[in-house]
Amino acid sequence: xxxxxxxxxxxxxxxxxxxxxxxxxxxxxxxxxxxxxxxxxxxxxxxxxxxxxxxxxxxxxxxxxxxxxxxxxxxxxxxxxxxxxxxxxxxxxxxxxxxxxxxxxxxxxxxxxxx
Amino acid sequence: xxxxxxxxxxxxxxxxxxxxxxxxxxxxxxxxxxxxxxxxxxxxxxxxxxxxxxxxxxxxxxxxxxxxxxxxxxxxxxxxxxxxxxxxxxxxxxxxxxxxxxxxxxxxxxxxxxxx
Numbered sequence: 001x002x003x004x005x006x007x008x009x010x011x012x013x014x015x016x017x018x019x020x021x022x023x024x025x026x027x028x029x030x031x032x033x034x035x036x037x038x039x040x041x042x043x044x045x046x047x048x049x050x051x052x053x054x055x056x057x058x059x060x061x062x063x064x065x066x067x068x069x070x071x072x073x074x075x076x077x078x079x080x081x082x083x084x085x086x087x088x089x090x091x092x093x094x095x096x097x098x099x100x101x102x103x104x105x106x107x108x109x110x111x112x113x114x115x
Numbered sequence: 116x117x118x119x120x121x122x123x124x125x126x127x128x129x130x131x132x133x134x135x136x137x138x139x140x141x142x143x144x145x146x147x148x149x150x151x152x153x154x155x156x157x158x159x160x161x162x163x164x165x166x167x168x169x170x171x172x173x174x175x176x177x178x179x180x181x182x183x184x185x186x187x188x189x190x191x192x193x194x195x196x197x198x199x200x201x202x203x204x205x206x207x208x209x210x211x212x213x214x215x216x217x218x219x220x221x222x223x224x225x226x227x228x229x230x231x
Binding site: 042048101 | 147149151157158159161164166205207209216217218219220221222223224
């Protein structure tokens with residue numbers, strides 16, 4: 001299994017500012033992802049955080065808005081840039097391990113409110 | 116490509132009644148399927164998963180799901196609902212291969228309400 005922690009757990013930010021969310025895993029993992037859960041909505045994959053290379057973004061998400069770092073196999077950050085109220089969401093880090101990456105674990109999430 | 120459809124955004128049952136939450140999927144490669152539960156203001160908890168072994172999968176808290184390839188379904192059931200089962204439930208799919216490795220596509224979620 002994998003234990004994932006995220007910082008901060010929640011934050012309230014002003015529009016136009018940026019917030020960096022940290023994700024720490026208790027073991028080395030290859031596959032790490034960032035998801036967004038907007039209020040009352042399901043989870044949507046933002047990007048795959050690749051160690052040593054640029055993140056791979058899903059349709060509708062761009063690096064300028066959501067820059068991601070992955071300096072090693074246990075840590076990643078997601079920055080939400082130039083925030084607007086529409087960015088108010090829960091941001092979750094996840095990892096996939098095991099045979100064919102069929103074990104999925106999620107962090108507790110970061111609840112972001114943008115005023 | 117993969118997608119998930121959860122039929123019914125809200126399901127209401129009486130305590131002790133059968134719980135049935137429906138999930139249909141689409142996947143271009145053999146799927147791995149998951150059910151997660153999310154309690155209010157909490158993170159995601161894995162209930163159970165199908166990864167190409169037994170088609171009837173048993174999970175935590177008395178839940179189980181059956182993978183039916185012919186129907187592209189993975190419905191979640193529990194014989195007797197408990198008040199503590201009230202939560203939001205998400206079905207998710209990932210592909211056992213291709214570019215979708217490890218990437219989860221979620222359904223829209225079903226909110227389960229349990230009445231006394």
